[in-house]
Amino acid sequence: MNKEFIYIELLNILDEESIKVDEPMKKHISFRVGGPADFLVKPRTEEELSNVIKFAKKENIPFMVIGNGSNLLVKDGGIRGIVIELSSNFNDCEIEGNIVKAQSGALLAIIGRNAMKNSLTGFEFAAGIPGTLGGALAMNAGAYGGEMKQVVKSVRLMDTDGNILELSNKEMKFEYRKSLLTTKDYVVLSAVLELQPGNIEEIKETMADYANRRSTKQPLNFPSAGSTFKRPEGHFAAKLIDDCGLRGLTLRGAQVSDKHCGFVVNTGEATAKDILDLMFVVKSTVNAKFGIMLEEEVKILGED
């Protein structure tokens, strides 16, 4: 891949400030590890986004979209091709009645706060999840009995030819921590959410309760990607890990959190390899003891 050619072509589509070359991905993911992306671009408009995608497809350059990077683990060799970041732009959020219209880069915390100010209930579960709307729809993010599936009316997406599609909740095929976007390379542009009129004091109280539960139970003082593994049918990953005696297990800079065994954390100087090696130890130990193979919730990207 000729990087100079790609850079020049990207300059025909985007402003110079919107293109980063050899950008360290540790600056863009909550785990704070990972090598550089060849290119990291921040389109400002749908037209720029569509031109980047069409160019990448035509030239056979791999590309991917990230939101706030809070569910990603980028390997130490970094990412070849183009990473498209939508959280800096694409972050409008408007409310009309009980309908929220937000762009994919809007943070769930901001949408949650706006919903609360408008006395709308139904989004409290999401307000403490540190992602964007796009990432939350891709993952069908959820907490405290809520999930994105419960609030989505429709989603506006772009396909790899730059065409715009509007899909209903059903067409998004939401399941536990996955959606249509798990198998299709569509980019979320925006979504319409339907909430319910509620009582602002009760909404505030619920949000405060969830925030308090997070800070009491989760190791928010260390970089991580939240729950490292999905919940296996009929079990809790954290309990299985704890029952294997792995609480606090440390491998170089990576650690099974001693506050919450479901989180692998970066204690400061971890590499992606440290985290992946520790994840392997956790998976093998749980499988040997319980015959259950844990599946990663965190998305692993890039090269060794």
Ligand code: FAD
């Ligand atoms: P990213 O991590 O940037 O990306 C995640 C996936 O979404 C990638 O596959 C990416 O390609 C895709 N994606 C992102 N934007 C788009 C887009 N516009 N179009 C198409 N695909 C896109 N998750 C939960 O579900 N519940 C929790 O309670 C929870 N708690 C967490 C607590 C902590 C401390 C941390 C660090 C993470 C937690 N997470 C939780 C994980 C994470 O916050 C969610 O998965 C979140 O929805 C990811 O959003 P993001 O914008 O950061 O996406």
